[in-house]
Amino acid sequence: MIGIAGYGSYVPRYRIKAEEIARVWGQDPENIKNSLVIEEKSVPDIDEDTITMSVESGKNAIARAKIDPQAIGALFVGSESHPYVVKPSGTVVAEALNITPELMLADFEFACKAGTAAIQCCLGLVKSGMVEYGLAIGSDTAQGKPGDALEYTAAAGSAAFVIGKNPLATIDETYSYTTDTPDFWRREGESYPRHGARFTGEPAYFRHVIAATGGLLNKTGMEPKDFDYVVFHMPNGKFPLAAAKKLGFAKEKLMQGLIVKAIGNTYSACSLLGLCSVLDVAKPGQRILLTSFGSGAGSDSFALTVKECIEEKRGLAPLLQAYVEKKSYIDYANYVRLRKKLKM
């Protein structure tokens, strides 16, 4: 049985409220909160980045897996905010987690779905016997252009998964759907990504999330009612609800993983933190469906089954809720300082 041997989450402590951003830009906060279905988002401290957050979530995942870090033979860090353009984030993370030097490693980027792509690669390597365990991480300190709609949601967080034997949840099947759809991008040297406004909806998010989820259901012969929980990528609070409705999933099955309202869209960590939130409460035997989305564009869909050992492993690291609740509010001025948005 192969699957998630350990999982770990991490969310920075700082929060900025949607009202505060709306105040600065002269927008109606109620209108923003209603249209994006978001209250606040996480903000990384000045010394936090994809690398430091990956170490935090990675530590938690290894603790839950109850393995010697040296047993990990592969590490992939997925992010669209790698601190270096050339030089991997993963090497620093690997040294900090003591999983070097016999290690296969690369950084991944696929907008918000690089983390789920990392899980799929680890799964393939473990299944083929090339490595005993693989560590897949999705982390981001997402960039939102000041004044852009994305500024309300672009947040920071990390989620890590040890893939291997003795899983707390088996990965029963996975299915991906990918096309060249330029809905959101950031070119070399640019500070902030750009997006195609409403084009990011129907032809991008909904087309890929629905096709990947539909493909997975088809491949497994399962139906929405067979799953106890469902997690979709959450660019805002509205899209996953609409996707669930279109696919025929009851709203209640989405709510445990719908964490965007409290922490924002953590990009590569987003759907994975939703999965962490579900694993924090799920009972053995329950089934989970996870579908990520990355602009550009693609979706990875997974069917998971929760196993007995989740009960003993869950308490070995902090629950996501602990990170969500441990928060300090900052104003827009401090947000600008911490995110180094002030250029002189």
Added chain:
Amino acid sequence: MRKIAVVGIGQTKSGEHWGSSLRDLAKEAGKAALQDAGLNPQALFVGNMSAGRFAGQEHLGALVADTLGLRVPSTRVEGACASGALAFRKACLAIASGRYDVAMALGVEKMTDLPTEEAVTSLMAAGDQEQEASVGLTFSGVFALIANLYMNRYKLSREELALIPVKNHKNGVNNPYAQFNFEVTVDDVLKSPLIADPLRLLDCSPISDGSAAVVLASEAFARQCKDPVWVLASEQATDALALQNRKDLCTLGSVVQASKEAYARAGLAPKDIDLVEAHDCFSIAELLAYEDLGFSEKGWGKELLISGEVCIGGSIPFNPSGGLKLGHPVGATGIKQINEVVKQLRGCAANQIRGARTGMTQNLGGSGATAVVSIFRGDA
């Protein structure tokens, strides 16, 4: 002058056609109109405002003719948002001259390939670059200036102005070609984001992709077709390009002149018109149209709104299709309006006015520097 009739119509849905190019849109509307007419045009006139900026494509006469497999003289006509009606009028004149018996007018615009801010900048190319755009005016700003003055001078309240988008959204609910099929309330309008004070999002027409086409024929040819709709008049007038050079901001002089000439040519008066498809690019523009087309004294247009006379069932329904509020593919709009009036006069509109016999279209270019007013009559 020779009698001319519309003998074929076709249009695409207005909206964000991410899967269709400029060419695809023109093909869909053009083929539909050709099929409806069952006649082959001898000349083609293409209405388009800014494909060069919106899609990097000029030379639309050839592009559209080629797309439709027509090897006939084809000419692009430009007059900002009135490009469609100008192309239509050119086709009328071409047949009236006796040179052709069947001509086609097709309007097309592909606007959503640009980000909103670039689309707004491109639209402002229809204003005066030196005297308006250079000081930061956009079209919503231009119409906001008009709205502010009008509201102040004629004591029009913000709530009263909101009745126009409320009416047009209601009218368009069942229009299969509309970009939006939902109703809004006065409260929705007043709470929608502010665009250019006092105009809010729901006062503004959207950025749209779309195309519409009509086939026109001389009387001899039209008599062979079913349901010809006769063109009683199609008149065009010009005013100052920049708002500051107009005699009065609250009157669109081009509309007054074009409509006077259209009534005279048709031998009709406002009381003879059963419905109007008007250029409500912003809600204030429809209110000006009530007055400038002669349905109300200046300053009293709101009475038609409050009493419901411009609603379905009233004496002079305005925009039974939902108007520009539910789709404004700029170069196609003038011909889209004609499509809607033809359907009304054929008795097959989605929001049919009972007993409609005579219809009018009013298409504006820019803030009214160009205006085209046309009058149609059904055979029924």
